[in-house]
Structures are given as structure tokens and as C-alpha cells.
Amino acid sequence: MIELEIPQNLKNIRDMLHGLMKSKVRPLCLQADIDGKYPESFYDEIAPMMSGMSLGGGGGGGGKKGGGMSEAAGMKNMALMAIVAGEEIGWGDPTFALNMPGPGTGGPALAARGTPEQKEKYFGMLEGKGAKWAAYGLTEPGAGSDVANIKTNCRKEGNEWVINGRKCFISNGAKAEWTIVFATVDPKLGHAGQRVFVVEKDTPGLTIGKIENKLGFRASETAEMIFEECRVPAENLVGGEAAYEGKDKAKEGFKTAMQFFDTSRPMVGIMGVGIGRAAYEELEAWIKDNYWLSRPIPRYAAIRDRLFEMQQKLEAARLLCWKAAWMADNGIANTKEASMSKMYGPGIAMEVCSEAVDIMGTHGSLAGTIVDKCYRDIKVFDIFEGTHQIQQTVIAKHLFDRVPMTTG
Amino acid sequence: MISFQPTDEEQQLLETVRRFSEDVVIPDAREADVRGEIDPSIRGQYCELGLHLLGIPESLGGIGEFTLTSKLLMEEVLANASVSHALALDSAGLGAQAIIRLGSEAQQQHCLPPVLEEPNKAVAFAVSEADLASHTGHFQTRAEKKGGGYVLNGEKLAVLNADRAEHIVVLARAESGSGFSGVKALIVEKDNPGVTVGSRQKFMGLNAAPTFEVIFTDCEVSSEAELCSAENIAQEIVQVLNIGRAINGARNVAVGQAALAMAVDYAQEREAFGKKICQHQGLAFFIVDKEVALNAAQALNYKAISRVTQGKDATQAACLAINYSNRAAVQATIDSIQVFGGAGFMKDLNVERYMRDARTLANVLGSEAEHNEVLGEYLYPAA
Ligand SMILES: Cc1cc2nc3c(=O)[nH]c(=O)nc-3n(C[C@H](O)[C@H](O)[C@H](O)COP(=O)(O)OP(=O)(O)OC[C@H]3O[C@@H](n4cnc5c(N)ncnc54)[C@H](O)[C@@H]3O)c2cc1C
Numbered sequence: 055m056i057e058l059e060i061p062q063n064l065k066n067i068r069d070m071l072h073g074l075m076k077s078k079v080r081p082l083c084l085q086a087d088i089d090g091k092y093p094e095s096f097y098d099e100i101a102p103m104m105s106g107m108s109l110g111g112g113g114g115g116g117g118k119k120g121g122g123m124s125e126a127a128g129m130k131n132m133a134l135m136a137i138v139a140g141e142e143i144g145w146g147d148p149t150f151a152l153n154m155p156g157p158g159t160g161g162p163a164l165a166a167r168g169t170p171e172q173k174e175k176y177f178g179m180l181e182g183k184g185a186k187w188a189a190y191g192l193t194e195p196g197a198g199s200d201v202a203n204i205k206t207n208c209r210k211e212g213n214e215w216v217i218n219g220r221k222c223f224i225s226n227g228a229k230a231e232w233t234i235v236f237a238t239v240d241p242k243l244g245h246a247g248q249r250v251f252v253v254e255k256d257t258p259g260l261t262i263g264k265i266e267n268k269l270g271f272r273a274s275e276t277a278e279m280i281f282e283e284c285r286v287p288a289e290n291l292v293g294g295e296a297a298y299e300g301k302d303k304a305k306e307g308f309k310t311a312m313q314f315f316d317t318s319r320p321m322v323g324i325m326g327v328g329i330g331r332a333a334y335e336e337l338e339a340w341i342k343d344n345y346w347l348s349r350p351i352p353r354y355a356a357i358r359d360r361l362f363e364m365q366q367k368l369e370a371a372r373l374l375c376w377k378a379a380w381m382a383d384n385g386i387a388n389t390k391e392a393s394m395s396k397m398y399g400p401g402i403a404m405e406v407c408s409e410a411v412d413i414m415g416t417h418g419s420l421a422g423t424i425v426d427k428c429y430r431d432i433k434v435f436d437i438f439e440g441t442h443q444i445q446q447t448v449i450a451k452h453l454f455d456r457v458p459m460t461t462g
Numbered sequence: 463m464i465s466f467q468p469t470d471e472e473q474q475l476l477e478t479v480r481r482f483s484e485d486v487v488i489p490d491a492r493e494a495d496v497r498g499e500i501d502p503s504i505r506g507q508y509c510e511l512g513l514h515l516l517g518i519p520e521s522l523g524g525i526g527e528f529t530l531t532s533k534l535l536m537e538e539v540l541a542n543a544s545v546s547h548a549l550a551l552d553s554a555g556l557g558a559q560a561i562i563r564l565g566s567e568a569q570q571q572h573c574l575p576p577v578l579e580e581p582n583k584a585v586a587f588a589v590s591e592a593d594l595a596s597h598t599g600h601f602q603t604r605a606e607k608k609g610g611g612y613v614l615n616g617e618k619l620a621v622l623n624a625d626r627a628e629h630i631v632v633l634a635r636a637e638s639g640s641g642f643s644g645v646k647a648l649i650v651e652k653d654n655p656g657v658t659v660g661s662r663q664k665f666m667g668l669n670a671a672p673t674f675e676v677i678f679t680d681c682e683v684s685s686e687a688e689l690c691s692a693e694n695i696a697q698e699i700v701q702v703l704n705i706g707r708a709i710n711g712a713r714n715v716a717v718g719q720a721a722l723a724m725a726v727d728y729a730q731e732r733e734a735f736g737k738k739i740c741q742h743q744g745l746a747f748f749i750v751d752k753e754v755a756l757n758a759a760q761a762l763n764y765k766a767i768s769r770v771t772q773g774k775d776a777t778q779a780a781c782l783a784i785n786y787s788n789r790a791a792v793q794a795t796i797d798s799i800q801v802f803g804g805a806g807f808m809k810d811l812n813v814e815r816y817m818r819d820a821r822t823l824a825n826v827l828g829s830e831a832e833h834n835e836v837l838g839e840y841l842y843p844a845a
Binding site: 193197198199200203222223266267268269270271344356357404408411412413414415416417418419420421422426429430433434436437438441442443446447460461 | 590592593594619620663664665666667733734735742744745748788792796799800803804806807808809810814817818821822824825826828829830831832834
């Protein structure tokens, strides 16, 4: 039976999160956008309320404790839960997702690929008092979309791996206790040469370079990480040596990089929808407050038509995300749907934000408003977690299944 | 006659402006965006080149061979370097155009020489209001007749260069009427006790072009303040706005072009999957679409301004031009960031500034709906 209603348990989570966003996060987010970070009070007061909630795209993560909301929701619809939550977070402040202490972007890879000892040690490291984060370092100055082409190299020396290279645009890269780092034994081997490591914060040879000053998404830290003869113990190779040996295992590193997209892409898509909805709601409220008096009716009709179009697109995008998540929860292959949700959501949300700024006229482009922030935040959702064009290549490969389609 | 060719004089002028942009404006552009104002010494250099005289008739101190079309071409070059600078340097702007088109000789002689002689003075033009319908004449700002003059009450938004304005030209409603009929254009002296230049307004972009809230509280002006020497006041007010539409449209296209030029350049350098990224046809076509839109928009702006220069009504041409230009520019700047991937999102590159500037500039003379409303009233006047 086709039914597109959020189940009650997820509704409860949604309403709870929405309340939190509205009462606690929204009031802080505009200043955090200026400062480039949340105040300490955020971590003392708000973050603990969210502990146990895994937003790592439903692909695992979460501390040893687990539990929290994921348990409350029942494990059957983990991906859908993340999607429902993701929209509210996008609505409140998308940087919230990455500011929330926990394994974050580093979680899924370790959860799925790490040895039991690695999981024990590194998830354990994030528990206890104080806000702690992990990060995920794949992108380099020379390779973002084309992850097979990374140049950061690693060589084994005795009981250690030595890493040399540079990672850029790494979310939480400077404050992370540990980072999942991709390197290669030989760039010519492509994916087959790649190795994945957990690198701890103060490892000698790892320095933090530039912290980026960005157009939007400003309250989330984006850092450069520089590896110069950075030595990590052999046991920090994610999954252990054996995971990279033999013919079948040749692409282990790449699989580690890619396998979470099926849940993380809809998550990024829906956060984009949340941002678009935030801008839409600001616009709608503004129109109601400002348009009645001197408005000629035909003109209102024109505005109303645009509002309807925005609604249509947001709803369609939301449903694409729900579908991709529903497929993930039901064990149905969803690579194409995940890419569609990631491509469509942030794309139309960018349009919605631009329309909102336009219709609000001079008010729309005032700095320090939610709409201004939405306009600046949304752009990156079409870039990270696979750009718009990369989603298009994935979808094209599924669509044109009788001829070989290459990304190159 | 159809020609897309600037005159020889204009070509020389544009060469000068290009050099000025490269040597003076571009080096200051990023800093000015952060600082919130342009390097003040640039004003003097701009005036030394005579660029502030474009679009001013010779009889009032302008340069004979240069028309408003020349001014638009100049603005394109400047805005391509930094549109904040183009706006901040435009001390005369639409306020001066209103005085030129609607004012008496006495009013022109009173208001124009100071701005033309003194780089730090300006004439401001106060049109936008909280009510979005303001551009179709639905002003909340009222001018009530009192004695021989008027009493002004209301609040204007985003008034460019109001802080250094000697005079502010204000549009306000004096009598009921449709469109701009019943709307008056009044000159308010900066030291009139009824006018308050409020706090500076901060926008998403155009950071170095200072704009202010301007509040009129029982602001009394004499009969001499009224700009009423034109034959058809309402039509001339609209034509002043049309000049603004064409020039801002051109400025925004130039912003879009600046962003897209960076993207085109980068797409031929950056590699992914063993090719230059422009060799991925999906990305090439994505860029090509923006190139076409910007070219189309530019042609619309040229048509609008050439109609003004020829003394023809430009309402239709200008409304088409500004809406198309704003859409094309906003999209080109958004998509240029896309071409850069993650790097485009960072303040190290100018693309993110172009995106903020284009979106903000697109609202300066009103939203798309407002221009469409003007066009609607023009094409299908209410019975
Ligand atoms: C705020 C922020 C946070 C980030 N956080 C992280 C993080 O935590 N960890 C991490 O590893 N990375 C992170 N990134 C990096 C992000 O994942 C990359 O920026 C993204 O993958 C794009 O790579 P790129 O920037 O190198 O662009 P490129 O790959 O160089 O792409 C440039 C342009 O070429 C296009 N293109 C590429 N290939 C094709 C093709 N085949 N066909 C058509 N067009 C193509 C792209 O779509 C894009 O428009 C972050 C980025 C940002 C901005």
C-alpha cells in the first residue's frame, strides 16, 4: 500500500526537534553565522539533549551507548528517521548537524569498516565529558569529485604508516579528536591503491592549515589538514591490513569512501529542502504582513503563483528524499534515488531561496536575516557529498543502461 | 539603424575606464567588501578622469559627446571590476537624472554644480519603501500640501550615498491617482530639520556601497522644492526609473560576466576524471547556458538605454531588460560557484562576492514583480 504519512514515532521526533530548533538554535544561529562558531553555552545546554541521536546518514555511527532517539524510533526506519530529522535541522540551522558533538562525518566509515578494537577505542574516545568530534578527510586541493585521483600518499615503514599530503575543506578537521584519512600507496593504482586511516588529533606531522572563511555554512568549521611525514601506528589502518589484500578487496578504500552515499545523500538533500522551507516560510510570513494594504489583486496572484511553485518543488524534493530513505530502510538498492534526491533538493532550494530574496525586495537582501543566511548556506549543499554534476553522472549511468556511460 | 558598435570616443573612454578599473578598482575590491567602504581617495581619481560627468548634459557641465548610453557602457566596465565601487562612485546617479529631467534651470543650477565639482558630495534618490508596491507609485511616504509647499512624512529604505548627499530627491504621493500620477518628486536639503539620515543598512552584498534609511518627519519643504518643470511629470519619473533599470541591469550583467569569466577560465584549467572539466559536456553546456543568457540580457539593456538616449519612452524595454538581466546575473553567479566546486564557496575567491552582489543589486530598484507590475500597467492600462 502506498502511504506517504510520517509514522507517529517519527512525528514525535520531528516535533521535538522542531521545538528545539525554534526555541534554542534559531536564536543563536545568526550570531553563530557571524562568529563562525556556536558559543560554549550551546555545547553545555543544547548538545547534551541530542546525545545518542545518530545523523551519520543512518549508516551507523553513534557511540557505544547508542540508544537515544534512534532506539526510540525503532531500528526499522533509521534512514527515514534521519531524513525527518534532517529537514528540521536544515530548517533550524544546517550547521547544527556538524556542530553536534560525536563521530559525525567520521562515524559511518569506522562503524562499517573498523575492526572491533578500532571501534572500541575511537568511539570510546568521544564519550564522556565535554564536546568531542571526529572528521572525514577525503578531498584534496587537486581532487574532490574525482576521488580516485587523490595524491596524499602513504608508505609502510616497520610498524607504522607514513602519510604525506594535504587535505582541504574538511569539516571539523581542526577540532576533531580523530579523522578518517584517505591516502594512496600509488596514485597510478586509482582506487585499488587507496588506504584509509584513523589519524589522531595531535599526531606529530599533522598540522592544521587554513580555517576557511566562507560565503555561508559559516558556523561549521572547514579546515585544511597538512601531513608531513605523519606517522600513524599500523593498527590505525581502518579494517586492518587484511581488508586491502587480494583481488576482491582491491577497491576497499574506495568502497569505504562511497558506500554511505546511499543514506547520506538523501540526508544532504533533505537538509537542503529544510533550508528552502525556512526561506519559504519567512517569505510567506512577510507577504502576509506586508502585502494587504495597497496591493492590487492581479499582482498578488502573480506572487501567489510563485509561492505555489515553490511549494510544489519543495514537496516533490521532500518526497524524493523520503523515497530514497524508505528504499534504504527496506534493503532496496537506491543509488539512483539517492542521487536524485541529492541533486533535486539543494537545486530547487537554491531557487526557492533566490525567489524569496527577490520577492521580499529590499528587505530580502538585508544582512543578518534568516533569508540572507539561507541564500548563503544553501549553495554548498549542491557541492559537497557529490556535486550536482556528479549526481547527474550517477543518474545517467542508471538511466542509460544499455550503453556504457563513463564519468570521465 | 542598428549598430552594436560604441562610438570612437566611447571606445577611448572605455579604454580609460578599463585601465582605471585594473589599476585602481580591482586592487581595492576585496578589501572594500570587508571594510564596508571604498578607499576614499578613489573618488578623486574617478572625478579627475571626468567619469562623474557622463550622462550629464553639456549645458550643465557634462561632456557633449557622451550620452547616457556612454554612461551605461562605462558602468559595465566598472561593475565588472566591483559593482560596489560603481555604485559608491555614482554620486550624481538617479537623483541628478531626476533634477535634469524634471527640474527648472534654477533647481539644476542649485543642485548639480556641487556634486560635479566636489567628489565627496552627492545627490541621493529616495524611492524604495517598506511597501513593495512603491515602484508603481503606491508610496506610503506622503507629501501634504501646506502653504505653498509640502509636508513630507514617511520612511525610505536603502538610499545610496545619503550620508554625503547635499540634496535628496524624494518620491512621495501627494494626490491619489494610478501609477505615478499624483506622485511628486521633491528636493530635500540635507540640513532640513525634518529629515533624518538613519543608520546604515547592511545587505548581503554591495558591502562597499553605503545605503541608509532616510526618515521624514513633518519635513517641510517650500514650493521651490518641487520638481515640476517637465511636461508630463509622471512619465518623466518613470523614465528616470527606466534609466536606473537599464543601468542597473547592465551593472548586474557585468557582475555575472565577471563571475562567469572566472568560471570559464577555471574550467579550462581544473581537471577531473582525466580531462579539463569543461571537456565534460554536461559542465560545458551548463556554463554555455549562462553565457547566452548574459549576452541576451546585455542586448536588452542596450536597447533600453538607446531608447532613452533617443528621447523615446523606454518603459517596456527597461522592464524587460532589468528582469532578464537580474535573473541571468544571479544565475550566472550561483553557477560560477558551482563550477569551482568547494573552492567557490570560500572568500579567497571573488566568486562568492559576485553571488552576494548580484543578488543584492537585483533588488536595488525593486523586485521582479514590481517591474512586471510597471510593465503591466504600461501595456494594459486600467480602464
Ligand atoms: C563547506 C564544505 C565542507 C566540506 N566538508 C568536507 C569534508 O568533511 N570532508 C571531505 O573530504 N570533503 C569536504 N568538502 C569537500 C567537498 O566534498 C568537495 O568540494 C566536493 O566533492 C567537490 O570537489 P571539488 O571542490 O574538488 O570540485 P571539483 O571536483 O574540482 O569540481 C569542479 C566542478 O567540476 C564539475 N565536474 C567534476 N567532474 C565532472 C564530470 N564528470 N562531469 C561534469 N562536471 C564535472 C563539478 O561538478 C564542479 O562543478 C567540503 C566542502 C565544503 C565547501
